[in-house]
Amino acid sequence: MGFEWYTDFVDLSYKPEDEIVCYFKVKSDLPIEESSGRVASESSVGTWTTLSRLPDRIKWLMAKVFRIDGERIAVAYKTDLFEEGNIPQFLSSVAGNIFGMRAIKGLRFEDFEVPASFAKHFKGPNFGIDGVRNIMRVHDRPLTATVPKPKVGFDADEYAEVGYRSWVGGIDILKDDENLTSQPFIRFEKRLAKVMKARERAENETGEKKGYLINITAEAREMERRAELVADYGNEFVMVDILTAGFSAVQTVRNKCEELGLAIHAHRAMHGAFTRNEEHGISLKVLTKLARMAGVDHMHVGTGVGKMAGDKAEVMELRDVCRKSWHNFKPVFPVSSGGLHPGLIPDIIELFGVDVIIQAGGGVHGHPDGSEKGAMALRQAISAVLEGVDLEDYAKSHSELARALERWGRVSPK
């Protein structure tokens, strides 16, 4: 009743049913039948040698490589290999030891699929696109967001003032940057208090709903405490750096935010450490799917044209991972961010349509006439595209947009 320690993990006639399927690209000096068997073995029940005593259920539990196509393999995993609703344990299996095996020179975890019987144990977004649109009372255009720049350096008063200027200029949502949490000169509590006051002013003056994505990233219990404070102040959102905090912490925050009625903005800082090497690591598709399962409401997906790596094809794929119907999970609002400015808005709306949060930091606060005019220029660019008017024509009667186009043109940042 035993098994050979890797060859028995390959069965090209196997047909998975109600199982999790993971797709990998494997680089190895060994024949692919052997390297893929090792991957399936180590990520499920195996070790480096044949064992003398095995429980009866082991044959059934073994992962199976059921497809090999050059370096690409598909592996089926019984759902019983995994604990219900536990993302860290899922990753410890299918994205764990296998990345460090000496026999494998490179391993890329490209994609996965889960059956409904497994998906149902994960919460998915609590708000999703519709829920966030209801909070913001904006239903027919992209939402706009801005990160004050410099990303770190303002004190709470200065920061709130930049927020206020951006909001009155027309920005919907103020967003903290990924490395702004609670530094000595801008403590979390003080920033929250000041920004909430500034928001009230901006909402009263504009008659529009304004949002604040406040970065609560910290140790998990501290994140829960910060989320409670955020709810006490009547804000609707928290932001988490989901990869540096880790998926366990994200699941904790998701539970807490359900209690508090808060939506979650997910920043993906550090993803490049896993995602950039095409021969090794974890794809953004995998990370984005996990974020949707864990239950974030907004997720960064890139721009295709801005300052960060990632081409348009990748951005479209991630857009679909966020928005397309997938099990019981509500759609996640994709966030396009990183080097955007008004001149790039036509590209972004072409890629996303209206269901996108367009975030510009430098592209608002770098406007020659300041943050408020920068915010106006961004909104003008969006209006131009939605009205089908060329940016340059629209700029003839909108001086803020004209100044932005003078400064940045339609050129992607390097």
Ligand SMILES: O=C(COP(=O)(O)O)[C@H](O)[C@H](O)COP(=O)(O)O
């Ligand atoms: O601060 C910014 C963007 O600022 P700016 O608008 O000034 O470039 C974000 O951290 C990037 O979006 C990260 O990249 P990604 O969204 O690809 O994860």
Ligand SMILES: [Mg+2]
């Ligand atoms: Mg940033």
